Amino acid sequence: MDSFDRFPLRVRPRDGEPAIAALGRTCLRIGLASERELAAMFALRLNDVARGRANARLAVLMELSEREAGTLASWTPSDIGNTRVTLRGEVLRTPHDMTLGIGSGRRVRACPECLRADLADRDGGPKVQRPYVRAWWNVLDVYTCPIHLCTLSAVSGGGRVLAPDRSDEARLRAYWGGLCEAPAAAVPPSDTSADGYLLGRLGAMPRVDVPFLDALPLGEASAVLNWVGEVVVSGARANYARGLPFDQAADLRSRGLEACLDWPNGMNALLRTLQERAPANVRGLKGRFGRYYSRLYDDRGARADQEVRAVLRDAMRAYIVEHVPLDLGETVFRDGVEAGRRITAGHAAKLLGIRPKEMLALARAEGLLADGDTDGHLYGLLREDIEGRLHGTTAAA
Numbered sequence: 561m562d563s564f565d566r567f568p569l570r571v572r573p574r575d576g577e578p579a580i581a582a583l584g585r586t587c588l589r590i591g592l593a594s595e596r597e598l599a600a601m602f603a604l605r606l607n608d609v610a611r612g613r614a615n616a617r618l619a620v621l622m623e624l625s626e627r628e629a630g631t632l633a634s635w636t637p638s639d640i641g642n643t644r645v646t647l648r649g650e651v652l653r654t655p656h657d658m659t660l661g662i663g664s665g666r667r668v669r670a671c672p673e674c675l676r677a678d679l680a681d682r683d684g685g686p687k688v689q690r691p692y693v694r695a696w697w698n699v700l701d702v703y704t705c706p707i708h709l710c711t712l713s714a715v716s717g718g719g720r721v722l723a724p725d726r727s728d729e730a731r732l733r734a735y736w737g738g739l740c741e742a743p744a745a746a747v748p749p750s751d752t753s754a755d756g757y758l759l760g761r762l763g764a765m766p767r768v769d770v771p772f773l774d775a776l777p778l779g780e781a782s783a784v785l786n787w788v789g790e791v792v793v794s795g796a797r798a799n800y801a802r803g804l805p806f807d808q809a810a811d812l813r814s815r816g817l818e819a820c821l822d823w824p825n826g827m828n829a830l831l832r833t834l835q836e837r838a839p840a841n842v843r844g845l846k847g848r849f850g851r852y853y854s855r856l857y858d859d860r861g862a863r864a865d866q867e868v869r870a871v872l873r874d875a876m877r878a879y880i881v882e883h884v885p886l887d888l889g890e891t892v893f894r895d896g897v898e899a900g901r902r903i904t905a906g907h908a909a910k911l912l913g914i915r916p917k918e919m920l921a922l923a924r925a926e927g928l929l930a931d932g933d934t935d936g937h938l939y940g941l942l943r944e945d946i947e948g949r950l951h952g953t954t955a956a957a
């Protein structure tokens with residue numbers, strides 16, 4: 561068989577729909593139990609369909625016009641290596657950033673309002689085939705529909721196709737896991753800004769320029785929104801955007817985006833807040849900066865996001881070297897820092913060969929401490945002040 565025309569009914573790819581989802585809609589329309597069954601009839605491999613390797617073959621089988629074939633290909637992820645795909649020219653890691661939407665009983669993510677708008681669209685053909693997957697629903701860091709200002713809904717056990725003699729409602733419910741009837745939880749527009757940024761890069765919404773993020777692959781830019789948002793919301797404590805309810809994750813990520821608009825100043829302001837909030841008894845960079853520091857410190861080779869960690873480490877190192885008092889021999893991300901601008905009072909005492917108590921008294925007497933920092937814990941001392949004194953002493957001797 562060389563086309564789906566043995567079936568009297570045809571399905572047209574929709575704008576925004578990946579090929580694997582168009583195949584699923586075809587099954588739903590004609591009542592085949594699964595994409596796998598349809599694929600087997602035509603010697604297609606589902607993995608190839610999901611990874612953009614079967615677009616040309618599908619165009620023939622589905623008897624698509626050139627324009628339709630273009631629509632299908634433009635929203636189908638395309639393989640680049642085993643763990644990454646491009647979607648709309650943007651690089652995403654799979655399965656880390658994006659699911660490919662294969663398998664009966666799969667987890668379905670969708671905007672219930674988009675589904676209802678599809679159902680109401682009489683130009684979309686028979687009812688069971690009207691709702692369609694937007695590829696961006698499969699991007700795991702997208703939690704809202706910026707079009708309908710609501711959270712996406714997710715449910716496991718979707719993708720099931722019932723026989724054509726069952727009612728449209730029953731068939732839609734089995735396929736969409738009940739999401740067509742799911743309530744939509746409204747979110748304020750400000751909480752959709754992170755998703756709006758991602759959708760802008762994918763060309764599903766107007767593009768928003770964020771130069772710092774624009775320079776990163778999309779999946780890694782998205783990870784930055786999680787990490788920076790976690791600092792905004794939870795400070796030095798651990799948090800995990802992917803473990804939050806969708807509305808909270810969207811809020812956290814959108815606040816992360818705000819801090820990225822003026823990079824690195826927005827991030828530096830956050831680091832300054834962490835530095836000032838750190839309890840007086842904490843020492844070292846992990847103590848002051850908590851989860852954000854240790855996350856960037858984690859440079860195990862197997863991690864998929866080394867590039868972005870290196871970029872963030874450089875920005876944080878620049879902040880630390882300028883603003884954070886370092887102890888003698890203290891390293892920043894394992895690297896020795898010879899020229900940190902600020903040093904701890906203990907470090908200064910060692911340089912001058914005096915006791916810490918004497919050092920503090922000297923610093924107070926000579927006005928070497930920053931305003932509001934009575935014991936040097938927050939900002940320490942300027943290295944140049946201490947070195948100048950050291951050289952002066954040496955010369956006098």
Ligand SMILES: [Zn+2]
Nearest residue numbers: 671674705708
């Ligand atoms: Zn929607």
